[in-house]
Amino acid sequence: MGRRAARTATLGEGHKTVTGALAEAIRRRILDGSYATGMKLQQDMLAAEFGVSRIPVREALFQLDAEGLVTIEPQRGATVSSLSPERMTETLELRAILEPYLLRCSAPRLTDEDFAALDRLLADYAAAIEAHAVNRWGELNTTFHLGLYARAGRPRAVATVATLLRESDRYTRVQLAASAEYQRRAQAEHLELLRLCRAGEVEAAATLLQSHVSHVRETLGRILGAAQV
DSSP states (O other): OOHHHHHHHHHOSSHHHHHHHHHHHHHHHHHTTSSOTTOEEOHHHHHHHHTOOHHHHHHHHHHHHHHTSEEEETTTEEEEOOOOHHHHHHHHHHHHHHHHHHHHHHGGGOOHHHHHHHHHHHHHHHHHHHTTOHHHHHHHHHHHHHHHTTTOOOHHHHHHHHHHHHHHHHHHHHHHHHOHHHHHHHHHHHHHHHHHHHTTOHHHHHHHHHHHHHHHHHHHHHHHHHHHO
16 A cells, blocks of 8 residues: 555545544644644645645635634635634533533433443543643543533534534633643533433533533633733
8 A cells, every 4th residue: 555545544434534534633733733823734735744635635624614723715725723712702602502402401311321431531531631631631521521412312403512612622722721720620510510410400410511611711711812912
C-alpha cells in the first residue's frame, strides 16, 4: 500500500467517511492548538498532509465552518476562526434550553448499565483533570452529556446538542483551564447530576443542568471579555 493509500485508510473507508474523519482530524488540531487562530488552511496543504484529494478537504472545511471552528471567505479561503463571545453565548444559550429537555426525556429510562458507563466516564474525566490532559476534557465532557440523553428517544434534538457540544468544546477548554475552581465545580456538578438522576429526582437534575451550562456561559463571557480589553 502506498503512502497516500495508507493515510487515506487511516481516515476511514468511503468518500463520506473520509470527509467525516478528515473533519475530526482537523478539528482536533484546532482544539489542541496545532492549527493556531488565524492560520490559513490551504486545501493543497491539507490534502498532502492527510493523503487525500481536495474534494473531501473542501467538504471537511465547510463542515468546520458550520461549527464555527473555521472561517471561509471568498477569494481568501479558510482560516482558523478566533474565539467569538457572540457565538459562544448563542451556543451555550441553546444548550441550556435543549439539554434539560433531553434530560427530562432520558433520565427516567436510564438503566443500571447506563449509570455504570457514566460512572466510568466521570472517573476518566477526574483523571484527565488531575493529569491536566486538556485534549481529553472536551471529549469526555461531550460523551458524558450525551450519555445522559441516551434514552431520550429524540434523535434530532440529540444530534443538534451533539453539534453544540462540539462547538462549545473549544470554549469549555478555555473556561476549565482558567481556574482550578472551575474544574472542581464542573466535576462536582457532574457527580450531583448523576446522583439526582439515579435517585429519580429528574426536575432537580434538569434545574442543575441548566444552571451548570449557564455558569459556563457566564464565566466564559467574563474570560473572553477580559481578553478583548
